[in-house]
Amino acid sequence: MNSVVIVSAGKGSRMKADINKQFLKIRGKEVIAHTIDKFYKNKNIGEIIIVIREDEEEFFQKNIINKYGYRNIKVALGGKERQDSVYNGLKQIDKKCKIVLIHDGARPFVTNEIIEKSIICAKEYNSAIVGVPVKDTIKIVNKNNEVCDTPNRSTLWSIQTPQVFDYSLIIKAHEKAKHDKYYGTDDSMLMEHLGHNVKVVEGSYNNIKITTPEDLKIAEEILREN
Ligand SMILES: Nc1ccn([C@@H]2O[C@H](COP(=O)(O)OP(=O)(O)OP(=O)(O)O)[C@@H](O)[C@H]2O)c(=O)n1
Numbered sequence: 001m002n003s004v005v006i007v008s009a010g011k012g013s014r015m016k017a018d019i020n021k022q023f024l025k026i027r028g029k030e031v032i033a034h035t036i037d038k039f040y041k042n043k044n045i046g047e048i049i050i051v052i053r054e055d056e057e058e059f060f061q062k063n064i065i066n067k068y069g070y071r072n073i074k075v076a077l078g079g080k081e082r083q084d085s086v087y088n089g090l091k092q093i094d095k096k097c098k099i100v101l102i103h104d105g106a107r108p109f110v111t112n113e114i115i116e117k118s119i120i121c122a123k124e125y126n127s128a129i130v131g132v133p134v135k136d137t138i139k140i141v142n143k144n145n146e147v148c149d150t151p152n153r154s155t156l157w158s159i160q161t162p163q164v165f166d167y168s169l170i171i172k173a174h175e176k177a178k179h180d181k182y183y184g185t186d187d188s189m190l191m192e193h194l195g196h197n198v199k200v201v202e203g204s205y206n207n208i209k210i211t212t213p214e215d216l217k218i219a220e221e222i223l224r225e226n
Pocket residue numbers: 007008009010011012013014015051078079080081082083085086104105106107209210211
């Protein structure tokens with residue numbers, strides 16, 4: 001069985017809104033509901049776990065689960081860092097799970113095609129992450145704003161979610177990270193820390209993470225075009 005952990009227990013501080021960004025609306029529907037729909041309607045997904053902040057659990061139940069009538073969605077509580085929230089979600093997964101997808105609640109434009117090709121890749125390589133080649137030139141800059149280096153752009157990818165893994169391996173990777181007090185900014189860094197190869201699957205430039213107020217405007221446009 002394939003399970004998905006959708007992490008939605010962040011603070012959304014860069015959005016500077018009165019409510020958590022997951023509950024802001026794009027074209028009348030909450031960001032998190034757009035994201036859930038993508039997995040809820042996908043025939044390859046057997047189980048959905050949403051990770052929510054404890055102080056937002058009641059609001060989530062009433063305004064998302066009850067409002068849209070979602071069934072069989074498990075809820076886990078968030079942790080201090082994204083990585084802690086992912087681990088809490090992974091612990092709720094059914095024993096029958098072989099492949100787990102980890103996805104940001106704040107990335108509502110994931111597609112069926114991306115979900116399907118990342119699962120196929122994870123079945124072959126145990127570890128698959130979605131990304132797109134960078135379009136800009138990237139500079140490494142020091143604290144005085146001086147350029148230190150310009151990495152070769154043809155080797156640079158911007159990494160998104162879903163990130164998809166063999167379930168027992170990602171649990172092992174989290175346990176090693178916990179033991180070593182190692183924190184990564186994405187899930188695959190834990191697999192790299194475990195010494196495992198990670199394969200990249202080409203995603204979409206529309207699969208943005210809603211992070212700042214500008215992203216909400218871009219999101220409205222993406223939805224209008226699709
Ligand atoms: N402790 C945390 C931190 C983040 N996330 C989730 O991880 C995803 C990516 O994180 P990000 O966009 O950085 O969200 P926030 O941490 O909420 O944003 P900010 O850094 O602006 O506060 C989001 O769906 C967020 O809800 C989480 O579940 N638990």
